[in-house]
Amino acid sequence: MKILIVEDEPKAAAYLKRGLEESGFVIDCADNGEDGSHLAQTGSYDLIILDVMLPIRDGWSVLTELRRGGMTTPVLFLTARDAVHDRVKGLELGADDYLVKPFAFSELLARVRTLLRRGPARQATVLAVADLEIDLLRHRATRAGVVLELTPKEFLLLAFLMRRAGDALSRTLIAEQVWDINFESDSNVLDVHLRRLRSKVDDPFEKKLIHTLRGVGYVLEERP
Structure with missing residues (x-):
């Protein structure tokens, strides 16, 4: 299954990419909101992991554009913004889950697998x-x-x-x-x-x- 990671911090992106690839996923990465939005709309992904604070365009606007365009791909927000109103905003914009940094990779992997199980059926698992x-x-x-x-x-x-x-x-x-x-x-x-x-x-x-x-x-x- 294919996952898009939109994360501007190189070490965090590399850590996520390595861990998810070792867990059997195919990974693409973008380091800014503009490239992330383009890849999300032109690629075929089973899940998008999206940071909030991104260069050029933030995660809020990226998700808003994707949902307005009718995209139903599950989105997991991964961010250091842990205020309740930020989490509520993310979910109201159409995110499927919200994980706050720092996080344990085992929890991230569990959430990824849960989203893939319950998300809109695009491909058989x-x-x-x-x-x-x-x-x-x-x-x-x-x-x-x-x-x-x-x-x-x-x-x-x-x-x-x-x-x-x-x-x-x-x-x-x-x-x-x-x-x-x-x-x-x-x-x-x-x-x-x-x-x-x-x-x-x-x-x-x-x-x-x-x-x-x-x-x-x-x-x-x-x-x-």
Whole structure:
């Protein structure tokens, strides 16, 4: 699942990004309100974590614009402003939750997962293809009831393949979506991760689900 963090303090943004990525989320960041608003309206996010005091435009105006435009993506305000009237204002403007700094990351993660469960349904949180299943919120993957021990990057790669099950996915697209990089043809990063993922998802089982499309890329699908 994909989260946008709008936070102007570099250390705080890096801390949030690292922690949420390690928890299995794909993260984009913006360090001012103008860029945050643009990303929120042009990207596809499951949740937005929004600071209040931001350069160029504050979080209040960003949220107001998003809600007036009809956006229903859950928004979690994360701010040092802890006065009751600030929290009330945030909720009245359309925020789904309000967490005051400093905070424990475990609490932030719990609130993120709660918002994703109860928020407007945009995407399923449990994906299944044949006997392969992943729970995006619990960061858990199983095949035929057997828990798969995946690294965070392997989990993200598998989640992307399963979201697009049946689609022919180019190496460039996978690299951009999972690694957030421009793919270089001489890079073997993708091949190495696919090999490792297949060793866990496919090798122990008779039916293979991840297939190579020569000259194109990869596809995850159940075949006869």
